[in-house]
Amino acid sequence: MFDVIIIGTGKIGIDLYIKLKKKRIFNKIYIFNTNKNSEGAKYCRKNNFLYSDQGVKGVISKLSKTKIIFDCTSAKSNKKITDKLKNYFNKIFYINLTPSKFGNYVVPYFNQNLIPKKINLITCGGQTSIPIITSFKKVLLKKLKYVELVSSISAKSAGKATRENINEYVINTEGAIKKLSKIKKTKVIIIINPSDPPVNMMNSLFFELEKPLSVKEFSKLKLSLNEINAKIKNYIPQYNAILFKTFNKKIFRVTVRVIGQGDYLPTYAGNLDIITSSAVYLSKQVKLLHKNN
Numbered sequence: 001m002f003d004v005i006i007i008g009t010g011k012i013g014i015d016l017y018i019k020l021k022k023k024r025i026f027n028k029i030y031i032f033n034t035n036k037n038s039e040g041a042k043y044c045r046k047n048n049f050l051y052s053d054q055g056v057k058g059v060i061s062k063l064s065k066t067k068i069i070f071d072c073t074s075a076k077s078n079k080k081i082t083d084k085l086k087n088y089f090n091k092i093f094y095i096n097l098t099p100s101k102f103g104n105y106v107v108p109y110f111n112q113n114l115i116p117k118k119i120n121l122i123t124c125g126g127q128t129s130i131p132i133i134t135s136f137k138k139v140l141l142k143k144l145k146y147v148e149l150v151s152s153i154s155a156k157s158a159g160k161a162t163r164e165n166i167n168e169y170v171i172n173t174e175g176a177i178k179k180l181s182k183i184k185k186t187k188v189i190i191i192i193n194p195s196d197p198p199v200n201m202m203n204s205l206f207f208e209l210e211k212p213l214s215v216k217e218f219s220k221l222k223l224s225l226n227e228i229n230a231k232i233k234n235y236i237p238q239y240n241a242i243l244f245k246t247f248n249k250k251i252f253r254v255t256v257r258v259i260g261q262g263d264y265l266p267t268y269a270g271n272l273d274i275i276t277s278s279a280v281y282l283s284k285q286v287k288l289l290h291k292n293n
Helices: 011-023 039-046 055-061 075-088 124-143 160-164 166-181 215-232 270-292
Strands: 003-007 029-032 050-052 066-071 093-096 118-120 144-154 186-193 202-209 239-245 251-258
Touching: 003 011, 003 055, 011 029, 011 039, 011 270, 029 055, 039 050, 055 075, 066 075, 066 270, 075 093, 093 270, 124 144, 124 166, 124 202, 124 215, 124 239, 124 251, 124 270, 144 166, 160 166, 166 186, 215 239, 215 251, 251 270
Parallel strands: 003 029, 003 066, 029 050, 066 093, 093 118, 144 186
Antiparallel strands: 144 202, 202 251, 239 251
16 A cells, blocks of 8 residues: 545545545545645644655655545646646656646546556536547537537536636636537536535537437447446436437537535535545555556
């Protein structure tokens, strides 16, 4: 067993720490930030996490027994952190949970065995939509003209880093969709919903076609979506995607809802749970690789 490190004591970092601790598959789990007075730092100390406010300096001091670093900070902080850690990337797996462009795009749905050292988990929208878009493109081929993703999340699940990263969220999600699905025309929109009580997160995918959708194609898409739901539930248990027809036969939509597991984040914060659950799954795959080598 080896150690792992989490950088960032925001909602994602703490939720990830709890998820990893429950799995009991790593020796020690360290969590770092640079502000000992933050709410996250206070929570870490109160719950006896292996916490330090020494930032990257503290991270480097623990690298001898560490195989995985999880970056749960922000896109802006990610650039500063990776610059300081660049000499260590050949020895560790670096899982980027921020919406920065650092690392290779990885969606656990596809990357079961081939896992790069520098991993970019894109965004919650990317993780939930790319398996669907890629699979649907195989059915629709050149008929698929345009894809639009609308992510709606509760305002209460959008912390400081999420709000600071809105532009990066859109840019990174669009970039990943284009690169991994080969769709040239796509658009990403994010809505922070202030309603109270908070609403569960929902991603809506709109597909526009060059020609009307046939009955046969619709049946194939439904079967494809059933397979996607079953496979993703292996690491995001409450993932649920539903296919809908519209009055316009050249347009159809898919809605994706994810209810969080409630480890630290509320169940309505499925958007954040998507990222932490994906990170946990990948860390288990990394451990298997390490064991086999």
